[in-house]
Amino acid sequence: MKKNIVVVFLMCWLAGCGGSNNDTSQSPTLSENASQPPPxxxxxxxxxxxxxxxYDEQLLIDIEEFVKxxxxVQYFYPSEESKNSDWPLFIAESIIELSQTPVNERASKGIELVRQIAPYLTSVQNQLPNIDEQNQASTWRQNSPIDEDVYSRALITSSYRALQTxxxxSNHLFTELDYYxxxxxLPLYLPSNNELTGQTYRTLGRWQLTQNFMENEVCMASVSSMWAxxxxxxxxxxxxxxxxxxxxPNLLSACTEDDFLERRARIYSEFTKLKDNHINIALPLPEQYVRNRYIPFLYELVEDQAIVVRVEENQQTGVEIGDEILAINGQKIQTYLESKSDTSLKNDLHRKTVPALSDVFKSSADPISYQVKKPDNQIINIQVTxxxxxxxxxxYGLRYVPRRDEALEALSDGLYRVNVYKxxxxxTxxxxxxxxNAKGxxxxxxxxxEDWQGWQTVLSWFIKRPAINDTLAYYWQGAPxxxxxxxQQVSQTINPASGSLNMPVIVLSSRDSQSQNxxxxxxxxxxxxxIMxxxxxxxxxxxxxxxxxGGLNNTSSQGVTFIYTNMRANRWNGDPLINAGIxxxxxxxxxxxxxxxxxxxxxxxxVDYLKQRIE
Known part of the structure; x- marks a missing residue:
């Protein structure tokens, strides 16, 4: 499908580069010889x-300054050495190095460490490299922290004059960062014939470090990478x-927790604040926390009540479809779900619904007490292992959001249901x-x-006019x-198909309709x-x-995988979609x-809606 592109230039509303509001009086003012190139x-x-x-308070402050x-530099210093360096590993090792540096030398040490990769990082503006229009130079063109799929992160080189077209x-030769x-x-363009060349960091060189998430330095490098x-x-x-x-600072401090569950909860709570339902953080789980058990019934929030919607065949708990869960282990159900909501990684619409749905899975064999109300108001108390x-x-049981395997179902009175998702x-x-010959x-x-072309084709049979969707946009970043x-606005159109179908139609949506949905x-x-x-x-x-x-995947069991939404998407009328929905x-x-x-x-x-329009 063709994309019609509209480019809009916008200076960001965010406040500068930011810096710690903590007292950094113990750290010295950076001093360099303005007449000499950076060391x-x-x-x-x-x-x-x-x-x-x-990891005392001052060290955490110094780590915060350093990782920012x-x-x-990782994302905006335009060199091959920076591009090809293993920045999370570099940061993890550098955190150890900072811890062994006297407090009043840590600011300078941080600059020294980063300059190993990016030598033109400087506190003296006239030490930045000179570029004229004929110079070959490099800069970043990027709308993502990585180059993949529909996103682009490319280090491009040409004459500076050509790059300006x-x-x-970036619209600027350099940017000013707040450090202590x-x-x-930080130069945003580098000439190809620089006097100074950095090095590519790929392996540990100062300190021995196991790349395990429970190592504080690995955790800090991971969460700071996600934050950045x-x-x-x-x-x-x-x-x-x-x-x-x-x-x-909250994320860095979370990494000092020895208990895995507490560490994870504090990390999740910070990312839950973003209200981005795509966010997923996969951490290497200690064996005792793997959710490899289940209870034989599943409940969901329905009209703000925890209602059992599915049960296992032949289960003997006494719980049936339609029962209401009132309390779990003596805790009222709303309090129980609220305690999980701040670490759910979900927005305000789903902060309780997702914890409810996933509560069927457990990591422990310890018995769980449930207080359950029957539809006739009888209350029973049970224990489930x-x-x-x-x-x-x-x-078995009808889910809150029903799911069918058939793509097409004939209903009564000449009506049909197209399960477009199938x-x-x-x-087609x-x-x-x-x-x-359908009546509706x-x-x-x-x-x-399940099929990108499938649903578009179905919609093309019924839409009354060209359906234009210009709600998506890429955000290209020229500076930190x-x-x-x-x-870059993205516009997509579905045109009515030749031989459109002309009968009453209604579209169903759900609270689980997300993303491509x-x-x-x-x-x-x-x-x-x-839409109904x-x-x-x-x-x-x-x-x-x-x-x-290495991530947490088929080839790595010790790393961290982080997923989030990198493309702006709005409602059709331009209002925010995030945390609001359609x-x-x-x-x-x-x-x-x-x-x-x-x-x-x-x-x-x-069905009733269609019958009224047929009559």
């Missing part, structure tokens, strides 16, 4: 045993109220043929589509801290279709996945009664 610092290559480190500087490059309340200058990717690239700061500068997942059998592009011709059609978009942004609903709305259901999840746009220290034209949530009776009340209402 060259070489990388060591003989690591020794790591010392025992006391290091990550700004390029789109999405002192100005440090948000700080420099996340495009939602104007729509989400969050003091992200204050989150960095979680079972191993290897013992799992079939669950439609494959190869099936046959489906359209079957719909030609329900387009079920309550779940995530989003102080030089160029916005919401993208499809925006096309439906733009094309003039009516609930406000959607509230996040769209492609994700970025950062694998730190509002349906006809609000119709699922109800407790419908779950107790195992009826899809949204589908039933859609």
């Amino acid at each position: 060259v610092n070489t990388l060591p290559s003989n690591p020794i045993k790591k010392p025992t480190i006391d 500087l290091a990550h700004a 390029e789109s999405y490059v 309340q002192t100005s440090v200058y 990717s948000i700080q420099h690239f996340w495009p939602y700061f104007s729509q989400v109220s969050v003091d992200w500068q204050s989150s960095l 979680p079972k191993l997942l290897s013992e799992l059998t079939n669950f 439609v494959k592009s190869a099936e 011709r046959d489906i359209k043929e079957q719909l030609k 059609v329900i387009l079920d978009l309550r779940r995530y589509p 801290n989003q102080t030089d942004i160029q916005i 919401e993208h499809s609903l925006i096309f439906a709305r733009s094309g003039g279709l009516t 259901g609930e406000p959607t999840s509230g996040i769209n746009g492609n994700i970025v996945q950062l694998d730190l220290f 509002e349906p034209d006809i609000l119709l949530p699922r109800t407790v009664e419908s779950l107790q009776k195992q009826i899809d009340n949204q589908l039933a209402a859609a």
